[in-house]
Ligand SMILES: Nc1ncnc2c1ncn2[C@@H]1O[C@H](COP(=O)(O)OP(=O)(O)OP(=O)(O)O)[C@@H](O)[C@H]1O
């Protein structure tokens with residue numbers, strides 16, 4: 001794997017080589033003694049972190065010298081510039097932070113501390129790049145009604161939507177709850193020729209049968225006890241436009257017959273009415289049931305099933321959409337971050353993994369709700385698995401713990417071996433393992449190794 005690139009800018013060779021010695025194991029280190037070389041190397045190698053000696057930049061009067069920070073950021077806005085400061089340069093160091101430097105660091109250089117700061121800077125830079133990439137991906141792959149998806153299954157769905165939107169075909173949208181069926185129905189309507197005409201939604205599962213009939217077809221005055229005035233139904237309201245029959249699987253057999261008749265002659269009759277009213281309405285329907293099973297069980301009319309399913313769009317469950325999960329999560333994070341005045345939120349690495357690992361029985365709706373909640377509750381900029389109340393988070397943590405254990409055991413074994421071979425000569429062990437003496441002493445104490 002390619003190492004991340006660090007640029008050290010300092011006019012003292014001794015300091016450069018000291019830092020390089022400490023960092024070269026982990027990073028690809030470039031060095032420059034002056035501003036011009038530094039910028040040239042920055043342009044050529046695009047380092048993730050620049051370690052900049054502040055006295056170099058400040059020699060012409062601080063304000064001018066600090067422009068260098070901007071120049072680095074112009075070359076790569078994700079570059080982290082760390083100022084290395086000597087005595088009495090704290091004011092300039094703070095100024096440099098205001099100018100966009102990531103951090104500052106005091107001379108004389110403590111190499112262990114330096115490593116930690118750099119590791120963190122690289123990590124932050126990478127996170128920012130990744131986040132930037134995801135955000136641009138989201139912009140690229142937003143489709144129709146802001147439907148986000150880049151997985152093969154979703155690309156198929158988009159293709160189908162494009163194909164049917166230019167037609168008046170009836171479309172049956174199936175899929176588990178929360179997979180985006182309503183979103184697709186809206187997209188089919190709003191990309192078609194009827195887009196400026198009404199889009200009327202009715203949830204057949206939420207309304208009792210007697211009421212559903214009058215909701216759909218309307219009634220004449222006096223048609224039944226409570227019918228004090230004449231009322232238009234949803235079909236009439238959707239004339240020239242589209243009606244979306246959500247949860248069609250819940251419709252009673254009686255109403256199914258009536259719907260079938262409309263599909264055949266495109267006319268309705270209000271309850272209690274005598275006139276046949278011709279209408280031009282496109283029908284879209286959705287269900288999270290397996291309608292074929294309902295047909296077999298005698299709960300759904302086979303002829304109606306085929307009439308409605310001229311085209312079918314089957315929404316895949318979220319867990320089968322691969323990388324889309326994280327794209328959606330990032331999109332919701334920035335949407336609700338903005339809404340709640342909490343910009344720049346991001347997921348911790350463990351949170352990203354927990355999101356990818358969870359199987360999302362409630363699909364996109366569940367993901368959206370969990371993120372909305374996490375954003376509202378968030379106290380810090382980084383969202384952790386626990387903020388998302390993900391059950392896999394706990395397992396994830398314990399998985400990490402055991403990984404940590406494995407790492408420690410390997411570290412201990414390697415260290416004791418090197419100590420024995422080198423007869424406890426700390427300088428030699430330090431060279432062999434590429435760690436500083438301070439770190440070595442800490443490790444010897446941590447693992448309680450004895451000669
Ligand atoms: N691909 C997607 N991109 C962005 N947002 C989505 C996507 N899919 C679903 N959503 C959002 O998820 C939520 C649920 O979607 P929707 O209501 O369309 O699902 P549904 O399949 O109709 O669910 P149900 O069966 O429970 O009615 C909505 O807030 C919707 O905006």
Ligand SMILES: [Mg+2]
Nearest residue numbers: 178181182246
């Ligand atoms: Mg729905």
